[in-house]
Amino acid sequence: MDTNNKQPYTRTGASFTKEVKVRGRDLVNELIGTTRFTQMLYFLTCDRMPTQVQCDLLDACLVTLMEHGLTPSAVITRLMAMSVPEEPQVAISSGLLAIGSVYAGTTEQCAALLLDIEQRIENGEDLHAVLCEIVSAYRRDKRALPGFGHGTHKPDDPRALKLFELASQLGCADRYVRLVQGLGDEVDRQYGRHVTINATGAIAALLLESDVPVAAIRGFSVVSRAAGLVGHYLEELENPSGKAIWAAAKQTVPYRE
Amino acid sequence: MDTNNKQPYTRTGASFTKEVKVRGRDLVNELIGTTRFTQMLYFLTCDRMPTQVQCDLLDACLVTLMEHGLTPSAVITRLMAMSVPEEPQVAISSGLLAIGSVYAGTTEQCAALLLDIEQRIENGEDLHAVLCEIVSAYRRDKRALPGFGHGTHKPDDPRALKLFELASQLGCADRYVRLVQGLGDEVDRQYGRHVTINATGAIAALLLESDVPVAAIRGFSVVSRAAGLVGHYLEELENPSGKAIWAAAKQTVPYRE
Amino acid sequence: MDTNNKQPYTRTGASFTKEVKVRGRDLVNELIGTTRFTQMLYFLTCDRMPTQVQCDLLDACLVTLMEHGLTPSAVITRLMAMSVPEEPQVAISSGLLAIGSVYAGTTEQCAALLLDIEQRIENGEDLHAVLCEIVSAYRRDKRALPGFGHGTHKPDDPRALKLFELASQLGCADRYVRLVQGLGDEVDRQYGRHVTINATGAIAALLLESDVPVAAIRGFSVVSRAAGLVGHYLEELENPSGKAIWAAAKQTVPYRE
Amino acid sequence: MDTNNKQPYTRTGASFTKEVKVRGRDLVNELIGTTRFTQMLYFLTCDRMPTQVQCDLLDACLVTLMEHGLTPSAVITRLMAMSVPEEPQVAISSGLLAIGSVYAGTTEQCAALLLDIEQRIENGEDLHAVLCEIVSAYRRDKRALPGFGHGTHKPDDPRALKLFELASQLGCADRYVRLVQGLGDEVDRQYGRHVTINATGAIAALLLESDVPVAAIRGFSVVSRAAGLVGHYLEELENPSGKAIWAAAKQTVPYRE
Known part of the structure; x- marks a missing residue:
């Protein structure tokens, strides 16, 4: 165990x-009365107030992530609301625990990939060669490229298209949006068919455009989804689905010796 | 166990x-690009878009609640960030689990009390008599009146004063803000000294003014505090305090046979 | 906020x-090598080592509670194992959060009721009159009597019968087991049909017989169920059901505007 | 997203x-009345009943892990018991969420390392050469060897010594216990001083001796620690420390602009 001699403090x-x-x-x-929620979130995580454009980009990302129907998080929140109805924070927090590597991690991974590509270009590598190498490596290892593909939204994820359009209108699609789109072109070329950039890929690009650190990205997903889960919790109170979900689970996974 | 024959659905x-x-x-x-986070939160919980004034009131409440330094929630988030550093959602969600009866419940309880007073007035009771009876009952039972008193902020909680001022400026201080202030006058009279209306009391009044259901209030605290805890998680990564907190806890609570 | 001047310590x-x-x-x-898990659990919660009989009763209760197939807890653990596969403790802890008022609280409530009846008898009330009054009150208020009735196990919960038999064999069925059975007789009489004492009712009686405080009872459910959820987590890794449960939930709760 | 066509089921x-x-x-x-908690835990995770020796080894490991005073988990449980006093399962589960990579992961990592060494020996490599190479690699990369070293217990972790002694008495110290001890000898040789095998290293060896899968190890830590946290929860109710810990945390981490 290392010893941390520095006196800790909090800003x-x-x-x-x-x-x-x-x-x-x-x-x-x-702050109270002059600052909106989204500005405060940016301020607390980036240690500076956002510009109007940064705030608009962040709002668009948060609104996109907030609600996707009965995700695993929402199902967990509803089962928990049925089991511990007195404690909304338990229902919501349990759902948030599921914002992990599988359903949210691709946003951070895509952002890290875009930063890595940018770094390599700045170090003098050729953009096209870098994109080509990356896509080849993912294909060879049969790994999913973070930010690409979607089970439901085909041929395109309409949320990603909208977010790119918005970034263009706001005049900030020149760096990471362009990079992820370039990556998309290379994906289509190598796979010989169109693979959509999904919402997590577009959000990764927009959050980087608004100068948000990669380490904050999953936290932003958590904040956004918390708002969505308040909605699920309230709907569960007035229009319960927990018992029906539970019965469906038992029927779907029968006991077999 | 009751049988719920209605087919569940989700809106x-x-x-x-x-x-x-x-x-x-x-x-x-x-929604994407035209709707802000706070509007979407209101929309998902109230099933209608907020007016501009309702949105301003909600933003003021969310900004007020977001950050209070090293609350129990923040301490838990920091210890968890030290223990499971790979999973921001675990650090944040654990802190949110502490948004329970002790540190957040007074907002809902104060809101419920204000609705109860309003109902009794509508049923023809005399306002002053009702306030007098309520304060007497709490005094007699030596129970804390929800929304009143504060350990740090004396004689007044500056956040509450600011929120009331804001509600006045927005032209919506006539119902619940006036009620909670009337309650405060009666408290001062019966106790013979000034007891502050605290931030949870003011937030209860403002959220009722913006037509938010009582069942949503704790969820709003969770959403707001989630944003604050992202900040604590990020600060813990770059400027760790977990080990120092842990050592202080061990020293504060010695072993004794 | 009250000030707690006593220096805290831990034993x-x-x-x-x-x-x-x-x-x-x-x-x-x-302790290591001479003490079994169940003895240590008792020791840590009751501050004394259990007798052999107390340990046997506790083991029987823990074994009874450990596993009930796809409970809400197990469904949550499986969805979480799908979402955050790297962190078994997140999957298990999430499931444990659901050990709340609805699915575990009846054990404590039944235990508290049995202690209350015992107190009234000690204060000189007549046993039959007390049982009669309690059952009448629950019937009148249409409230479920904690520890009674079961959706699946009819006419009797076989676990309760087994636990009572075991307590008899161990020579400790004279106090709380007899009380809960007496309560059951009065239930049958007033309802005019046989209502089973369920496993939570029997466990309440056995834990009281082994001199466990009511405040520890839910914790014991948590420990027992933790063991069960390790099994669900491991089965989910090798034989995944999470996606199928998720799909079933979406189908069961359709979107309707 | 892959499609999982197999019908899921549960055993x-x-x-x-x-x-x-x-x-x-x-x-x-x-099972009820004849099976102890520890046997059921083994049965549910390994899908077979343990031998008496396997059960003794597992009990020793569970007893060793159960309680270590004010660990981060215990501090979290106590802060949560202060914040949400009505819900023991929330206090306990929150503490369990901290059983992650930092404080529990070394047990699994050590077990995986021992299995890897065993595999290489079975494939014909020389034991000494393998141990030498592994220790060199960790030294070179300045990484902590999982299962080795301890901040408090020097020169030896007394728990590890006891567990090895117990394994010897039970006649099952010939495979993984011998391997981890051989690794320890090589560590001492290369570092030129004695580095203790700690409790997590010893537990890794004993659990492998009792034929427990690596994927179950963290779950076993969770179960054991759950029992310990019930004790902390109960002690917090009767002898509160949460406010003192909170105050100590605020003092330890001052605000600085």
Whole structure:
């Protein structure tokens, strides 16, 4: 175990008798009433206020991720609302625990890949050669390229198309949006058919365009999906589905010795 | 066990090959790019889009709740980030599980109390008599009146004052804000000293002014605090405090046979 | 917020350079190799080692609770294992969060009811009058009597019968087992038909017979079910059911505008 | 997304009107009253009943892991018990979420390493050469060898010594115990000083001796620690430490702009 001799501290926030400080600002006099949720989220994670364009991009990504119907997270939230009905935070938090490698990780992986490509170009490599090599490697290893393909949305994920269009309108589609689209062109060429860039790929590009660190990306998915799960929790209270889901699960997975 | 014969369904959302539907709207063509996070949160929980004023009130409440320094939730998130560093959603969700009766429940309880007072007035009771009776009952039972008092913020919680001022400016301080303030006057009279309305009391009044159901209130605290905990998770990665907190806990709670 | 001036301490455990202490004992020289899991669980929760009979009763209760097929907990664990496959503790802990009021709370409620009846008898009330009054009150309020009735096991829950038989063989069916059976007789009389004492009712009685505090009962359910969920997690890895459960949930809860 | 055409099923358990089946056995007539907790845990995870020796080894490992004082898990459980006092399962499950890569992962990693060494020997490599190469590689990469070293227990972890002694007495120290000890000798030789085999290293060896799959190991840690956390939850109720821990955390991590 290493010893961490540095005195830890927090810049995040603290409350005092007559004020609450948040990253150097006075919560009451500088933030409440003038700052929107999305701006505060960006401020708390990036340690600076977003520009209007960055805020618009982030809002678009958060709105895109918020709700997808009965995802595994939503199913878990509903079963938990049935089992522990007094505690909304337990229902919502349980669903959020499922925002893991399988259903959210591709956003971060795609973002990391785009940053890696950018770095290699800056180091003097040829863009086309880099894209070609990456796609070949994924194909050879039969690994899914993060941000590509979708089980339901074919030939294109309409959310990705919309997000790219929005980034163009906002004048910030020149770096990472262009990169992921270039990657998409190479994918189509090598696979000999069109593979959609999915919503996670588009969100990865837009969040990088708005200068969000990769380490914050899964947290943003969690925040967005938390809002969606409040909706599922409330709907479960007034129009319960938990028992029907449970019965369906038992029927789908019979006991066999 | 009761049998629920009604076929369950969801209005919340679903994805199809070429579109994603969210409560009757087309996510791609109607919501992404035009709707902000806070509007979507309201839409998903109240089943209608907020007015601008409702959205402003909700943003003010969410911004107020988002960050309070090293709350129990934040401490849990930091210890979890130290223990399971690969999974941001685990760190954040664990912290959210602590948004329970003790630290968040007073908002809902205060809202329920205000609705109860309103109902009694509508049924013809005298406002002053009702307030007097309620405060007497809490005093007699030595129970804390939800939404009142604060350990740090004295004589007044500056967040509550700001939220009331904002509600006034937005022209919606006539119902629940006035009620909670009336309750506060009666508290001061009976206790013979000024007891602050705290942030949870003010938020209860503002959320009722914006026509949010009581059952959604704790979920809103969860969403807001999720954003705050992303900030704590990221700060913990770059400036770790977990080991120091752990050591302090061990020192604070010694073993004794 | 009250101030807690007492210096907190823990009797539970601590580690030192050459020894680990657990509630006054030396873990290495007194416990490892001589103490079984069930004895340690009892020791840590009751602050004394169980007698052999207490340990046998506890083992029987833990074995009874461990596994019931695809409970809501098991379904959640399987969906989580599909979503976050790298983290068994996340899959298992999520399932455990569902051990709440609805599916586990009846054990504690039944135990509290039995203690209440015992107290009233000790205070000089007549046993039959007390049982009669309690059953009448539950009937009148149309509330389920905790520990009674079962959706699947009719006319009797075979687990309860077995647990009562075991308690008799161990010579400890004279207090709480007799009380819950007396309660059952009164239920049958007032309802005019046989209502089974279910496993949670029998476990409540046996745990009281083994002198376990009511506050520990839900924790024991959690420990027992944790073992069961390890099994579900491992089965999910080798024989996945998560996608099929998810698909069944979507089909069972269709989107409707 | 792959399509899983196989009909899923479960061997784990199911309940019917007159019986409960668990992995082919009749719960009521074959398991309750004759089977101990530890046997059932082994049965549910390994799909066979343990021998007496396997059960003794497993009990020793579970007892060793159960309690270590104020671990991060225990601190989280106590903060959660303070925040959501009505829900023991939330306090316990939150603590269990922290049984991740940092504090429990070394057991599995050590077990995987021992299996890898065994495989290489079976493939004809020389034992000493393999151990030498592995220790060199970890030294070169400055990585901690899983199962070795301890911050508190020096020069030896007394738990590991006890577990090895127990395995010897039970006649099952010839394979993995000998391997991990051989690895320890090579560590001491290359580092030029004694580095202890810690409890996770010893537990890895004993669980392999008892024929437990690597995928079950973290689950066993979770089960064992669940029992320990029930104790912390109960102690927190009667002798609260949460507020003192919280205050210590705030003092330890001051706000700095």
